[in-house]
Amino acid sequence: MTTSTDLKEFLTAYLVEAEEHVALANQRLLALEAAQRSGGHDARALREIFRSLHTIKGLSAMVGVEPVVAIAHRLEAFVRGYDRLGTAPPLHSTDVLLKGVQAIAQRLTALGRGEAASPPPPELLAELDRLDSTQAALVEQSGPELDLEPELLAKLAPFEVEQAVRGIRSGERGVIAEFFPSPDRAAQGFSINSVRERLSACAEIVRVLPRSLPVSPESPAGLSFVLILLTQASDEQVASAVGVKAATLKPFSTLRAVASPDVPDSIGAPAIDDEENDPLAAGVRRGIVRVDVNRLDDAMEELATLIVTRYRLARAVAALTARGVNTRELSDVVADNARQLRSLRAAIVRVRMVSVSDLLDRVPLLVRGLQRTTNRRVRVELEGTEAELDKSVSERLFPVLVHLVRNAVDHAIETPDERVRRKKPEEGLLRIACRAHSNTRLELTVSDDGRGIDRQAVARKAGRPVPETEAALLELLCMPGLSTRDVATTTSGRGMGMEIVKRVVIDELGGELELATELGTGTTFTLRVPLTIAIVDAFAFECAGQRFVVPVSTVDEIVEVDRAEAVAVPANADGRPNLDIILRRGHAVPVVRLANVFRMTHEPGTGQKAIIVRRAGLPIAFAVDRMLGQQEVVIRPMNDALVRVPGVSGATDLGDGRPTLVLDLVALGTSLGAGGSARSALT
Amino acid sequence: MKLHVVFVVAGVEYALPITFVLQMESFTGATPVPGSPPYVLGVVTLRGRVIPVLDLRRRFGLPAVAPTLDTRIIVTQVGGRVVAFCVDRAREVILLEPERLQPAPELLSERTIGFVNGTYTVGQRLLLLLDLPRISESDHDHEPHALPAADDHRRPALPG
Numbered sequence: 001m002t003t004s005t006d007l008k009e010f011l012t013a014y015l016v017e018a019e020e021h022v023a024l025a026n027q028r029l030l031a032l033e034a035a036q037r038s039g040g041h042d043a044r045a046l047r048e049i050f051r052s053l054h055t056i057k058g059l060s061a062m063v064g065v066e067p068v069v070a071i072a073h074r075l076e077a078f079v080r081g082y083d084r085l086g087t088a089p090p091l092h093s094t095d096v097l098l099k100g101v102q103a104i105a106q107r108l109t110a111l112g113r114g115e116a117a118s119p120p121p122p123e124l125l126a127e128l129d130r131l132d133s134t135q136a137a138l139v140e141q142s143g144p145e146l147d148l149e150p151e152l153l154a155k156l157a158p159f160e161v162e163q164a165v166r167g168i169r170s171g172e173r174g175v176i177a178e179f180f181p182s183p184d185r186a187a188q189g190f191s192i193n194s195v196r197e198r199l200s201a202c203a204e205i206v207r208v209l210p211r212s213l214p215v216s217p218e219s220p221a222g223l224s225f226v227l228i229l230l231t232q233a234s235d236e237q238v239a240s241a242v243g244v245k246a247a248t249l250k251p252f253s254t255l256r257a258v259a260s261p262d263v264p265d266s267i268g269a270p271a272i273d274d275e276e277n278d279p280l281a282a283g284v285r286r287g288i289v290r291v292d293v294n295r296l297d298d299a300m301e302e303l304a305t306l307i308v309t310r311y312r313l314a315r316a317v318a319a320l321t322a323r324g325v326n327t328r329e330l331s332d333v334v335a336d337n338a339r340q341l342r343s344l345r346a347a348i349v350r351v352r353m354v355s356v357s358d359l360l361d362r363v364p365l366l367v368r369g370l371q372r373t374t375n376r377r378v379r380v381e382l383e384g385t386e387a388e389l390d391k392s393v394s395e396r397l398f399p400v401l402v403h404l405v406r407n408a409v410d411h412a413i414e415t416p417d418e419r420v421r422r423k424k425p426e427e428g429l430l431r432i433a434c435r436a437h438s439n440t441r442l443e444l445t446v447s448d449d450g451r452g453i454d455r456q457a458v459a460r461k462a463g464r465p466v467p468e469t470e471a472a473l474l475e476l477l478c479m480p481g482l483s484t485r486d487v488a489t490t491t492s493g494r495g496m497g498m499e500i501v502k503r504v505v506i507d508e509l510g511g512e513l514e515l516a517t518e519l520g521t522g523t524t525f526t527l528r529v530p531l532t533i534a535i536v537d538a539f540a541f542e543c544a545g546q547r548f549v550v551p552v553s554t555v556d557e558i559v560e561v562d563r564a565e566a567v568a569v570p571a572n573a574d575g576r577p578n579l580d581i582i583l584r585r586g587h588a589v590p591v592v593r594l595a596n597v598f599r600m601t602h603e604p605g606t607g608q609k610a611i612i613v614r615r616a617g618l619p620i621a622f623a624v625d626r627m628l629g630q631q632e633v634v635i636r637p638m639n640d641a642l643v644r645v646p647g648v649s650g651a652t653d654l655g656d657g658r659p660t661l662v663l664d665l666v667a668l669g670t671s672l673g674a675g676g677s678a679r680s681a682l683t
Numbered sequence: 684m685k686l687h688v689v690f691v692v693a694g695v696e697y698a699l700p701i702t703f704v705l706q707m708e709s710f711t712g713a714t715p716v717p718g719s720p721p722y723v724l725g726v727v728t729l730r731g732r733v734i735p736v737l738d739l740r741r742r743f744g745l746p747a748v749a750p751t752l753d754t755r756i757i758v759t760q761v762g763g764r765v766v767a768f769c770v771d772r773a774r775e776v777i778l779l780e781p782e783r784l785q786p787a788p789e790l791l792s793e794r795t796i797g798f799v800n801g802t803y804t805v806g807q808r809l810l811l812l813l814d815l816p817r818i819s820e821s822d823h824d825h826e827p828h829a830l831p832a833a834d835d836h837r838r839p840a841l842p843g
Contacts, residue, residue, distance in 0.1 A: 546715065598717030636728070638716075640764065642735045642819070643726055645718035651726055651733040659714045659726045659733050 014063045015112050016290050021052040021059075022105045023362065028052070029101065030364045033094040041088035043150030049097070050079045056104060067117045068107050074120075074128050075100045081135045086153050090134065096127045146174070148252050152226060155209055160228075164206050165254050167230035174252040175203070175235070177227045177242045178211075182220040190243040192225050198241040203231035228252075293391050296352050303341075303348055304634035310334075310341055311631065311655030345632065349532055353388040356434045356442070359398060363405055363432060370409040377416050377426060378409050383433040389442055390532040396509060397444070397529065400501050404446040404525055405430065407498075412450030412523055422520070424449065437528050441511075447524040453477070453517040474515040478502035505529060536635060538662065540628040540654060541611070544600035548624075549633050549652055550663045556612040559584065561591060561623055582621065584612070591621040592672065597647075615669035622665055635662050646671040684780055689810060690757060690773035692739045697770075698779060698803060698810040703759045705729075710754040710769055724769055729758060736767040742818060743798065759815060766819040779803050784812060 028045040035042035057072035075097060082089040089097075103124055107117035146153060146164055153161070168174050179195050192208070199205055206228040215222040231238055239246040317334055321327045360382045367380050389397075413419075413428030420426055429449045437443035455473055459466040467473040477498045505511045511529035538549040539558070561582060580591040591610055595601075610621035633652040636659075638644060647668030651659035686701040706729075713725030713736040722741035726733050736756055741747050748771075755773040759766055784801040798818045803810040 600717060636733045638726060638733045638735075640735045640766065642723050642737070642766070643716045643719050643733075645716060647718070648716060651714070651728070653728060657728070658712065659728050661714060661716065661726075 011063060011111065012292060013290065014059055014065075015108055016292065018056050018059050018068070018108055019105070020290070021056050022101055022108065025049050025052040025056075025101050026098065026365045027361050029094055029098055030368060032088070033091070036088050036091050036094070041154045043083075043086065043154045046079060046083050046088070047150065050076060050083050053079060065107070065111065065117050067119050068104050071100055071104050071107075071120045071124070074125065078128060078131055078135065081132075085135075086150070089131075093131050096124070096131055100124055100128070146252055146254055148176075148228070152176075152209060152228065156207055156228070160207050164228065164230060164252075167204060167206075168254050172204070172230040172232055175229045175231055175238055176250040176252055177229060177238060177244060178248065179225045179227060179242050179244065180219045180221070181223060181225070184220075185243065188243070195225075195227070195242050199227070199229065199238070202233040202237045202241055203229040205229055291351075293395075296348075296391065299348055300352070303345060307341060307345075307632055307634055308653045308655055310337060313337070315655055342632070349390070352390050352392070352532070354391050354394050356384075356387045356389060356394070356444075357382075359394050359401060360432055360434065362398070363401065363430075366402060366405055367409055367430060370406060374410050375415055376409055376413050376428060378413055378428045378430050381429065381431040383431070384435045387434055387436050387442055388531070389529075393442075393509060393529060393531065396504050397527075400504050400527070401432075401444075401446070403498070403501050405432075408446065408448040408450065408523070412448045412452075414451060436531075441528050442531050444527045444529070445524055446527075447522060449522040452519040452521055452523055453515075454519060470515045470517065473517070474513065477515070478513075501525075536633060537630060538633045538652070539611070539630050540633075540660070541609070541624045542626040542628060543624040544595040544598075546600065547628065547654065547660050548594075548663050549654070549660055550611060550665055551635075552630060554613055554664065554666050556614055556619060558627060559610050559612060559621065561608060561610045561621070580623075582610070584619065584621075587619065589619045589621050591623050593623045595625075597622070597668065597672065611665060613665040613669055615666050620665075620669040620672070622668070633660075633662065684778040686776055687779050687810075687812075688757065688773060689775040689777055690755065690770040692743065692770050693745050696808060696810050697813050698777075699757065699759070699813050699815060701776060703761060703815050705758040705760050705765065707755050707757050707773055709752070710750050710756050712750075713769075727756070727767060729765070729767070732765060734758070734765045734767055736769055737819060738769045739818075740769075740771075759819075761816050761819070764819070768818075777805065779805070779810070787811065 025048075028042075028049045031045040032042050032049065035045065053072050053076040057069055057076055060066075060068040060072060078089070078093070079097070103121055110117055146156075146161060148156070156164075164174060179190070179192060181190075181192055185191070196205065196208070209226040209228070211224050211226055213219045213222055213224055227242065229238065235246040235249050239249055314334055317327050317330050320330070363382065364380050367378050370376070371378055408430050409428075413430070414422065414424070416426045419428065429447075431445075431447045433445045433447075435443050453473065455466050458473065458476055462476050462479060464476060467476050478501070480499045502513060505513045505527050509529045511527060513528075514526040515523070516526070517523040537552040539552060539555060540547060540549045542548075559582070561580070581588045582591055583589070589612065608623075608625065609627050610623045612619050612621045614620070631654075633654070635650040635652055637650050638648065647663055647665065648661050649664040649667070650662045652662050654660045687698040688701055688704050688707070689696055689698050691697070713727050715725040716723060716735075719725075719735070722738050724736040724738045727736055728734075738747060750769075751771075753772045754769065756767045756769050757773055759768065783803060785804070786801050787799045798814055800812045800814045803812065
């Protein structure tokens with residue numbers, strides 16, 4: 001018997017991969033369903049569902065999870081049947097398939113918790129039995145099919161397929177040509193109409209399918225026509241009629257003619273190649289390695305210690321230099337080392353990046369489930385899913401997204417009846433857009449076209465004055481303990497989970513949260529979060545004898561403060577002037593001494609340098625004693641309530657083995673900027 | 684019988700169940716955190732984690748003293764929370780019977796009221812059992828006198 005550790009190791013890898021395919025299958029099932037609803041068929045989605053189920057089955061068989069093998073096998077067999085038929089499975093079957101995939105997911109979760117996977121649910125098997133009998137009837141009637149691309153095949157009417165098959169059986173060749181219309185071609189006498197006309201002399205046109213393409217020199221109109229032809233003429237003749245090179249023509253043929261009708265299992269065999277779908281071979285071919293995120297964290301942690309060691313090394317070298325030792329070569333080595341560490345860091349950061357689509361792809365399934373329980377009809381639009389972000393950021397963002405989506409569907413979007421009354425489309429719209437806000441930040445917007453948030457009602461509920469701005473409203477919504485259910489049902493507001501949303505986005509990720517809402521029209525939440533966390537470039541400085549660092553990304557500029565030019569604001573009660581104004585590019589910038597803000601004892605006359613940051617667009621300068629240079633730092637969170645204070649976002653190790661505080665001067669400036677608190681913080 | 688760590692703060696001996704203690708170390712300084720309560724000495728890094736260090740003298744409302752060679756920090760864990768305590772001395776681990784825990788005498792030390800769950804008598808020695816979650820709780824008012832009375836000290840720790 002295998003040792004338990006080995007099995008455990010293997011099980012983790014199995015779960016990771018199987019869960020990924022579960023997610024993929026869910027996503028494709030939804031795509032399939034969407035296509036069906038609009039009267040079409042997404043053959044590619046069906047094929048991918050098949051592949052995922054097949055992979056799950058193979059993997060589960062390898063680790064001996066029989067219940068999952070059994071479920072996956074049944075689902076796979078059903079999907080395979082329709083894949084071969086080239087038609088969409090009946091709409092109601094999607095539900096059963098989703099249930100089946102969910103049953104698999106539940107068993108994977110149980111395994112992950114160290115529990116055994118329960119046998120397949122009998123109801124599911126019974127439903128699949130019913131589906132299978134419908135399918136069997138269909139297989140009986142179905143005629144032979146063509147080896148066209150599934151997208152093309154899906155667009156052909158049954159009679160066209162029949163026409164093609166008949167033609168090929170009677171000795172004609174199936175040929176596909178593609179014609180790209182353009183003004184140039186038109187000038188040469190090639191338009192789709194003239195092409196049709198010329199072709200009629202040498203071929204039989206089964207179907208002309210327009211296809212939209214990205215605009216390129218090859219397809220200046222962003223459009224092409226795919227011509228499905230039957231012919232006895234040569235490729236050259238056909239090609240000249242269409243005005244293309246003969247080499248661009250593609251043949252097609254029937255499948256049944258190749259496959260023996262007596263062996264149903266080989267129908268469509270060229271398309272579904274079992275070797276290609278071998279789960280092990282598939283992983284190798286794509287060159288993708290799946291890694292437990294903890295291992296990545298470990299790697300990052302090791303790198304963090306390496307960076308700390310580098311600073312110790314640099315200090316030691318500096319100390320030697322100070323003693324008059326010739327350290328030129330040593331310094332070169334240290335500099336090289338620094339560069340290499342920087343590249344290594346970039347490499348590890350890249351490894352940790354996952355596509356935003358991993359996050360967004362989970363939304364449609366969530367919404368589908370919510371629609372049922374809430375009796376809403378919602379269309380989901382996802383946009384701009386190419387950005388990448390750190391796995392840990394992505395994981396933290398997911399619950400946030402769930403809350404926002406749930407609120408939108410559950411509370412914001414009206415029931416279909418109500419929407420009709422309000423002259424809105426019956427189907428609500430939930431739009432999630434994602435784009436890179438800068439090199440370091442990602443902007444995610446979650447919008448709905450629901451009722452909008454009623455300020456008065458929220459204020460009443462919270463027992464506060466009616467907020468005047470959207471920012472104030474957001475603050476109210478994020479108030480801890482603002483009970484949401486009442487607000488939500490009586491007023492259309494939100495609140496559920498908003499506290500969590502704020503905590504994750506602002507406190508944990510150091511991001512921004514904005515709200516735009518219009519009563520009766522809809523609501524948009526905008527989230528801006530850093531793409532990565534953990535390691536940042538920072539300025540180190542000294543203030544009142546203590547060292548601090550501040551992330552470079554938050555600093556506007558660093559200036560000399562000339563005491564003579566600074567204007568002191570009249571002294572306050574204790575007679576000590578502590579707020580100066582300097583002129584910077586024609587703007588008055590308030591200068592506060594960090595030592596005063598932090599109530600640290602310091603010698604008067606220090607504070608020669610100032611770090612300028614912007615809070616809500618306005619600059620504020622923090623006077624410090626001495627800048628110590630710029631370096632990479634590993635930010636460790638300071639989560640304990642006792643040391644969670646405004647302006648301090650974490651700690652780092654500059655090589656002395658002690659924590660150095662990482663400051664968030666923007667937040668500190670904001671906490672100062674709030675009216676009276678500024679004065680009280682400064683005294 | 685349960686193992687307890689015994690430590691001294693301002694001449695008084697305290698006991699802490701060893702199950703809460705992660706490790707003990709000599710005190711080599713902590714980084715002050717501006718804006719934290721006055722009894723928080725600062726933060727130290729322990730195995731990659733940044734943890735607060737509380738000065739038990741100041742937590743009990745006693746004047747602070749300069750650290751000596753005997754000064755120790757006791758790193759504790761309650762639930763997921765890791766907090767270190769700076770104490771005058773900590774050298775002993777002893778076995779105590781939980782059944783023999785007695786309520787704290789009224790006038791024992793009014794400064795430590797609310798931080799003590801009860802007392803143990805071991806020969807001539809009196810050991811105060813520290814209420815760990817209570818002591819690392821952050822209260823809005825940093826004045827120890829303003830703390831709730833002893834009957835209230837069992838309320839759940841770790842707010843938020």
